[in-house]
Amino acid sequence: MKDANQTDQLPDGCAVDTVEIARIERLIQAMPDDLLKLFSAQEIADAGSGPGQAASLAARFAAKEACLKLFPRETALNTIVAMDFSVVRDAYGAPHIAATPAAEIVMGRHLVGEIKISLTHTATSASAVALRVPKQITTSFGGRFIYKYLPYRRPVILENLNRVYGANVSQDQIKALAQAHYSHLLSLFKELIAFRFLSDARKKALVRVEGVPEMIEAFEAGRGILILTGHFGNFEVSTVAGIEHFPQVKGRIHFLRRPIKPKWLSDMLTRRFNQAGFGVVGRRGSLEEIVSTIEKGDAIVFPFDQFARKPEGIAVEFFGHAAGTYKSMAVIALATGAPVMPAASWREPDGTHVLKFWPALQPVLDDDVGAEITRNTRAYNEALELAIVRHPEQWWWVHRRWKDMKRKK
Numbered sequence: 001m002k003d004a005n006q007t008d009q010l011p012d013g014c015a016v017d018t019v020e021i022a023r024i025e026r027l028i029q030a031m032p033d034d035l036l037k038l039f040s041a042q043e044i045a046d047a048g049s050g051p052g053q054a055a056s057l058a059a060r061f062a063a064k065e066a067c068l069k070l071f072p073r074e075t076a077l078n079t080i081v082a083m084d085f086s087v088v089r090d091a092y093g094a095p096h097i098a099a100t101p102a103a104e105i106v107m108g109r110h111l112v113g114e115i116k117i118s119l120t121h122t123a124t125s126a127s128a129v130a131l132r133v134p135k136q137i138t139t140s141f142g143g144r145f146i147y148k149y150l151p152y153r154r155p156v157i158l159e160n161l162n163r164v165y166g167a168n169v170s171q172d173q174i175k176a177l178a179q180a181h182y183s184h185l186l187s188l189f190k191e192l193i194a195f196r197f198l199s200d201a202r203k204k205a206l207v208r209v210e211g212v213p214e215m216i217e218a219f220e221a222g223r224g225i226l227i228l229t230g231h232f233g234n235f236e237v238s239t240v241a242g243i244e245h246f247p248q249v250k251g252r253i254h255f256l257r258r259p260i261k262p263k264w265l266s267d268m269l270t271r272r273f274n275q276a277g278f279g280v281v282g283r284r285g286s287l288e289e290i291v292s293t294i295e296k297g298d299a300i301v302f303p304f305d306q307f308a309r310k311p312e313g314i315a316v317e318f319f320g321h322a323a324g325t326y327k328s329m330a331v332i333a334l335a336t337g338a339p340v341m342p343a344a345s346w347r348e349p350d351g352t353h354v355l356k357f358w359p360a361l362q363p364v365l366d367d368d369v370g371a372e373i374t375r376n377t378r379a380y381n382e383a384l385e386l387a388i389v390r391h392p393e394q395w396w397w398v399h400r401r402w403k404d405m406k407r408k409k
Contacts, residue, residue: 013132017065019062020058021124024061039057067103070130071106079102079106080106096117109168111392112135137393143184144179147182209246215246219299224294224299225298225300226300226338227299227300228342229302230304230305230384232344232395234347238354254279256290257281258282281300305395316374340363340380342357347391361380364376
């Protein structure tokens with residue numbers, strides 16, 4: 001029997017594709033250098049160079065085409081292409097699909113957790129079957145209770161969820177996501193209260209930090225760091241506990257933030273950050289302080305998922321809709337040369353937390369300064385989209401991210 005607080009995990013979509021092996025043989029003979037336009041280097045290596053190479057590559061291309069068929073609208077719009085999917089094998093030789101960030105965002109907006117595939121071939125053709133497996137959405141009794149009886153900003157949450165997911169999933173799934181988000185908020189509140197009573201050792205054990213070598217390397221480069229993040233998981237807990245895993249940078253990471261309501265909570269969080277070894281920089285009127293901090297080689301943590309009105313904000317796509325987005329991060333990064341490193345945190349099912357830093361984003365260059373700022377800002381939003389769809393219930397859906405840029409607060 002299906003647990004009442006979980007979505008069904010049976011496949012919700014299937015696609016099949018067949019490719020003639022002779023077609024791939026002709027490609028190998030006539031344009032071998034073009035293989036990298038259709039296959040990853042790992043796929044080419046896995047296919048080998050013997051008599052079975054063409055059949056192996058044909059099966060992989062059929063898998064890519066089958067994956068595209070699972071998302072016909074995004075394929076028609078060229079949001080995803082064949083190279084966004086590749087076939088990898090696990091330690092036992094079983095094939096799996098690896099997705100690029102662009103494909104992962106598309107899968108996430110359909111609440112697809114993974115794509116399962118099966119490959120086969122005859123003497124003349126290769127075929128693949130691709131199955132969409134839904135992402136598991138788990139809610140708690142507390143989350144369902146709050147959704148029904150204490151619906152704090154429920155219309156805002158549902159509006160935001162429908163904006164991102166409504167075209168791709170059912171209203172039952174939207175409701176489950178909203179309930180899961182309330183479950184997350186309840187857990188977050190409990191953690192903030194309990195955290196102050198934990199020992200230092202227990203706090204440190206509560207968080208696993210990934211990407212520390214890349215972070216330390218960025219500090220050692222001496223150009224400063226802009227850490228691109230948002231309201232993911234329990235970022236307050238994961239950062240305060242996570243810094244104990246790399247104490248050598250204490251005092252060199254500064255949070256850019258504006259006061260939140262209620263004031264007692266804002267003051268408590270600021271004190272907690274300061275005691276843990278973080279600096280706090282006010283968001284408004286702080287450009288000179290931010291640049292000075294960067295030029296010292298320190299890091300600024302930039303929450304980038306809040307609405308920004310003109311003139312600080314510009315309209316940039318976020319989940320397919322224009323959203324007021326801060327342009328200052330791109331301006332500072334392009335002016336100082338500081339790398340922009342995405343970071344996010346999330347809660348694992350066992351109640352522990354992960355704080356992860358990803359490698360710095362490659363700057364997008366353009367002869368037009370305005371276009372350069374816009375394109376980089378879009379890249380930052382895309383990095384946030386990827387983090388959100390991986391753990392959708394743990395993002396701050398209560399925030400009005402897509403307000404009218406001209407409307408008063």
